Amino acid sequence: MKKFTVATLAGALLLLGLPTTHAQVALNVDLEGSWKIVGWTLPDGVPVKNNLPRLTFTGNRVTGTAGCNRVNGTVSIRGDSVTFSALATTRMACTPAVTAQEQVFLNALSGKTLTATRLNDSLTLDTGSGMLNIRRMTIQTP
Template identity: 35%
Template structure:
């Protein structure tokens, strides 16, 4: 009896997956390229802006398809695809035409070449592998919409001087504000997976009460200009700069 019940349960599960919209998105989120293997060999992307792949609407047997976008580390691309539990087929990808460094351009060409021809897929919550057969793209470090929402708080810079440390407040609509410890600022940000960039920030022009606070303000605004990625761990926010250095912020406890 137990064996018969198990067989019926498995059959019901497979039938549900076969229905359009019958499965929840399974690989939605922004993935970071960890390794690329093609005829030229295997490469592990380095630097502050590794290639990414963002998927929205990965369900089995969907009619509308999956929204596909991402970054080559220099340019942006968009398109659509059809995903199942173990196959993928992408349509044409439209890409921006920004000039890149020779090294980034070479990786970009290899990445888009393999990505446009992938057919096989294997997936776990923390790893996505797309393959053409002999060529492979291995992605990890997935950031979901829920992960990104943890950014929406007010953060204080750790290790600041003075009684009023610089702050950073990110809002869901793409607005950012805060203080330098001396002046206030406003601007916008763009968020793509774990990639974070700030627009030029508008600040008030109040004179800082000491040279130390003036230097801190200058350094802080320059820091925000150089932000490329982020990581949230518990009550800590780590901003990763263009040169790979990191600065830590803390979320006040109970509004303190």
């Protein structure tokens, strides 16, 4: 899928002879599919190897795991802004390290608006105080 930028779209409008001075273009970041957190720079927490959070975006729904517990909620995407609802979670007992990871992860997303930057299968969500680095999960056939 070809990625269009605001500059590309503005250039296309100029070629068509359409005015661009008053046109406001909001291109939404495409998050459809499953993503795995591969690292972060969030304060007060460190990702736990083999228990990394995963998120699946389907329309305006987000589901996944915070490492141990399941999460779900809604998401709104406007341009490069991604707004999460208050995320609901299960309440399973987890190791202390994973529980700490989940708390930091949920605090970073739940009820917050983050800035998304996507390049191919890599996504960065900027919380304002740290970053989540995410990779698209792909299904591999034998």
